[in-house]
Amino acid sequence: MARMRTVAALAAALTATVLAAPPQADGSAGHSPYGQTVDWAGCPGVHGPRSMECGTLTVPRDYADPKAGDLDVAVSRIPATGPGPRLGSLVVNFGGPGIPGITELGERTAAGELSRLNRRYDLIGFDPRGVGRSSPVDCGDLSGVTATDLAGQARQVAQACRKHSGALLPWVGTPNAARDLDVVRSALGDDRLAYLGFSYGGRLGSVYAHEFPQHIGRMVLDGVPDPTLDDTETALAQAAAFQHALDDFAADCVARGCPVPGRTAAQVVAGMKTAAHSLGEGGLATVTGQLDRAGYLQGVQNALYSKDDWPYLREALSALRDGDGEPMMQLAYPGQLGQLAQPARLPALDSTWSTPDNYEMAKLAIDCRDTPERHTPAGVHALDPRFTAASAVFGTSIEATLLACTGWPPGDGASRRVAAPTAPQALLVSTTADPATPYPGAAHMAAALGNGSRVLTYRGEGHGAYFAHDPCVTGAVEAYLIDGAMPGGRAVC
Incomplete structure (x- = not known):
């Protein structure tokens, strides 16, 4: 997916x-x-x-x-x-x-x-x-x-x-x-x-x-x-849905013995939010790059796409508790070995038959061609209360996706x-x-x-x-x- x-x-x-x-x-x-x-x-x-x-x-x-x-x-x-x-x-x-x-x-x-x-x-x-x-x-x-x-x-x-x-x-x-x-x-x-x-x-x-x-x-x-739904409504719906998925994961984590402190799902979610903020912008050094707040949230969010990935998220949270951010890096940037955390190390794309992966840039180009909407930082900032209400954990990061097409010519709504x-x-x-x-x-x-x-x-x-x-x-x-x-x-x- x-x-x-x-x-x-x-x-x-x-x-x-x-x-x-x-x-x-x-x-x-x-x-x-x-x-x-x-x-x-x-x-x-x-x-x-x-x-x-x-x-x-x-x-x-x-x-x-x-x-x-x-x-x-x-x-x-x-x-x-x-x-x-x-x-x-x-x-x-x-x-x-x-x-x-x-x-x-x-x-x-x-x-x-x-x-x-x-x-x-x-x-x-x-x-x-x-x-x-x-x-x-x-x-x-x-x-x-x-x-x-x-x-x-x-x-x-x-x-x-x-x-x-x-x-x-x-x-x-x-x-x-x-x-x-x-x-x-x-x-x-x-x-x-x-x-x-x-x-x-x-x-x-x-x-x-x-x-x-x-x-x-x-x-x-x-x-x-x-x-x-337009782009804003889609992002708000996703923020609420990812928060719901996180709540469900947290309840399952508590039932199985969660590496994040807390006796209830709400306490575990609060602990995960605190862990994200503690990473800040500097992050935690790993073998493949710095695990910062954005990477942590991306790793958690990626693991919520499938219940099959919940055990890996528990393992990553356990490793992070012990000071090892590498498993969370792997969840955040699957298959990339953390390379996406360092733009200078991203190789030029190869369009030969044997090495075709240009997922990130193709997704961006198609998404931006498929929408006429272009948002300004001020306009996005005005949405802060709605996104925070939709998800205390993911609201801000999902809201930021509304700026992804900045600098791209408007597409259309076909x-x-x-x-x-x-x-x-x-x-x-x-x-x-x-x-x-x-x-x-x-x-x-x-x-x-x-x-x-x-x-x-x-x-x-x-x-x-x-x-x-x-x-x-x-x-x-x-x-x-x-x-x-x-x-x-x-x-x-």
Whole structure:
């Protein structure tokens, strides 16, 4: 699942045009991207099943002007294994935005997490434009990010991204990614798109349904973003949801013997807040960098995405009590070995097939292209009481994300237009204690789609339900995708 970053974590880690009109669904425009086939070959540098194949499609940079240049979209296929007749292709998007779908699909399939679906479907991964192997956003060496204020840091990051990827940035974003997805569908030879989208993948799937309702097949959206909220409302809802998740963790921690002093959940939460403030700006030296307050909060927040990570958070809190901040650093910057804490050490991005990870910068570029909102420090500061009320622990850091697009040209709100009344109904899966895409979002998405889509409620913790391995949820999702059996009206797991 996607990890939400604060501007502070990004900076420490670390000429918009009107979005093109959608293409003709039959690809009748000149230089049409339709009619391609994928030249499947190996997937060097990707961990996955031995049967996994990869290839590349070509799409217009600007669908309204196909002669203006092309972009690459990398795709992968894991052929259906059987038993049972093949149902076609199932495209999977794991969210972000910015998560490279080819890498994620390979790893999860190799781990057996999608094995039942893979029996009947060819599983299809793809890196959306700007991500991984698909004409990636490159912001270069961020050692020049030296500003001490959040808006200044964000502005310097924006300048670096324009310098290295200025010709690409106006054309990333969800609506164009949805148009690319229809090219992928066509190249696979499918009349209708079967789709499984997690988190941001729900936004991409809903925009696809809006743009191409006639090409929708069986669609499942898990961990559904709320299309009715603006950036401020989204951040406030997340702050409250992450606080709720922290309260639940603290209660579980007390029951198991918590390394943070306190006999009640409220006392443990207060102790964790005190620990964050005690780190201050200087932080605690670790092998991979300084664990400061921002890193501590990021580590705690990341661990709340899945209940499976709660034991690791307890271990990190125990280590921190003994003066060892390294486990918390690993939670804060997973897979990066703390490198994101030192901008001067962030390497220039490599867009070769074997080293495609540009998650942070791709996420930033797509998020900023998907919103017209730009906030000032004074405007954000005026929201302090609302964010503090939403979360005493995370309010300030989540509020800071509203400054992430400082210095970026305004995007537009096209990704919030999801009405698809003529599309087949989709299955929307929502977790009652989801901290990143709070539970009400699925009902709001169903209403916005306007096509009778059903909501499956999972009474549980964490971001997304399918990978929580609850048999009720996995059974319902797989029954729909494989057999077309939609759960009944108020379905609850």
